[in-house]
Amino acid sequence: MKIAVLGTGMVGQALAGALSSLGHDVTVGTRDPESTAGKTEPDRMGNAPYPVWAADHPAVTLATFAESARDAELVVNASGGAVSLDVLRQAGADNLAGKVLLDVSLPLDVSAGFPPSLFVSNTDSLGEQVQREFPAARVVKSLNTLNATLMVNPGLLGEGSTVFVSGNDADAKSTVTSLLEALGHTDVIDLGDITTARGTEMMFAGWIRLMGVLGTSKFNWKVVR
Amino acid sequence: MKIAVLGTGMVGQALAGALSSLGHDVTVGTRDPESTAGKTEPDRMGNAPYPVWAADHPAVTLATFAESARDAELVVNASGGAVSLDVLRQAGADNLAGKVLLDVSLPLDVSAGFPPSLFVSNTDSLGEQVQREFPAARVVKSLNTLNATLMVNPGLLGEGSTVFVSGNDADAKSTVTSLLEALGHTDVIDLGDITTARGTEMMFAGWIRLMGVLGTSKFNWKVVR
Numbered sequence: 159m160k161i162a163v164l165g166t167g168m169v170g171q172a173l174a175g176a177l178s179s180l181g182h183d184v185t186v187g188t189r190d191p192e193s194t195a196g197k198t199e200p201d202r203m204g205n206a207p208y209p210v211w212a213a214d215h216p217a218v219t220l221a222t223f224a225e226s227a228r229d230a231e232l233v234v235n236a237s238g239g240a241v242s243l244d245v246l247r248q249a250g251a252d253n254l255a256g257k258v259l260l261d262v263s264l265p266l267d268v269s270a271g272f273p274p275s276l277f278v279s280n281t282d283s284l285g286e287q288v289q290r291e292f293p294a295a296r297v298v299k300s301l302n303t304l305n306a307t308l309m310v311n312p313g314l315l316g317e318g319s320t321v322f323v324s325g326n327d328a329d330a331k332s333t334v335t336s337l338l339e340a341l342g343h344t345d346v347i348d349l350g351d352i353t354t355a356r357g358t359e360m361m362f363a364g365w366i367r368l369m370g371v372l373g374t375s376k377f378n379w380k381v382v383r
Numbered sequence: 384m385k386i387a388v389l390g391t392g393m394v395g396q397a398l399a400g401a402l403s404s405l406g407h408d409v410t411v412g413t414r415d416p417e418s419t420a421g422k423t424e425p426d427r428m429g430n431a432p433y434p435v436w437a438a439d440h441p442a443v444t445l446a447t448f449a450e451s452a453r454d455a456e457l458v459v460n461a462s463g464g465a466v467s468l469d470v471l472r473q474a475g476a477d478n479l480a481g482k483v484l485l486d487v488s489l490p491l492d493v494s495a496g497f498p499p500s501l502f503v504s505n506t507d508s509l510g511e512q513v514q515r516e517f518p519a520a521r522v523v524k525s526l527n528t529l530n531a532t533l534m535v536n537p538g539l540l541g542e543g544s545t546v547f548v549s550g551n552d553a554d555a556k557s558t559v560t561s562l563l564e565a566l567g568h569t570d571v572i573d574l575g576d577i578t579t580a581r582g583t584e585m586m587f588a589g590w591i592r593l594m595g596v597l598g599t600s601k602f603n604w605k606v607v608r
Contacts, residue, residue, distance in 0.1 A: 383599070
């Protein structure tokens, strides 16, 4: 499948690398490819600059948000939640129309320090905002409940855990579920329409505190039933 | 231990019955004991009226919110979230002072139909509202992430799952953790101070959708790490 991964950060790198390893034709989308390709400094989180990662992933190409989305069959929104709507506008509504849009973003509000709160929650969600603004895209919210490493390698945990899909389009959820299973996820729960993204986005409030007390982000939710 | 369980509904009955079975001296608190003791109709959820339950639990006594709290060493808020602050006011700040207040309530807003949203979330929680209004009580938020049956019998699930405690008082959390372990909980995570109740209360948004797609409330979260 031709896949665009919008976002060059830790989540974008993890997903682009893993999807490329699975044999997909992956392009990473960025605001300014020349600037991204020229980076030499680690990001604010201490992650290596994009070119260091790209050197290890020669099959993954780099393009603008719009170019990558235009040529893709499936688009992954791996940008930060605060800029996601802007990134998707740059990708272009026409380039997203009819396509599966896997949205892994979280609506983090860091304006009041740590822990972040959510800038939309409870009676709305970022997943819904994306779907409303791009009605012709087939938005599937998923993978927003665990860290980037576990998104693409859930087997790192000693036992199976759960991920979720939320969206209005059954075929799109089916496509995403197949991708998730290819990444190693063994328990994918379809929560329902895109309004159920409220639930998974709001799990962040517990997740961030768990990270604090467990001293690691290497954990995941499992629905025991 | 002398325990007051405020609330005569499904959650109050489950906790009062289980804590009594463990050998604690349990009084159920209600607004009007005479009215509660005279009920003959099932509640809106179809649960048997309180006297039917009480006949099976002769060791559990019934008293006003204030009487039950006054005589208790530990108070459980098992009232609906929308009335919890009012119930606790009736119990009386003096009767709660210095005591462990185990708050299992959820701030459900049913005004817009199903699914309920939360009337407080994200940057505040009902647990924090309770602690602010009753600063001398030692509030511990817990058991607000699973159904009443599993609260008191987590072994009904085929594998272990997780519950959480949130609160400002370490001794109070330790007391509650011991009670939870006596009820059969094998993985109790101390999330931190009472502000971490935001996280567990917000997990309701995912829980209610899971109940819909799983067709049962007999499930629980487990933190796999």
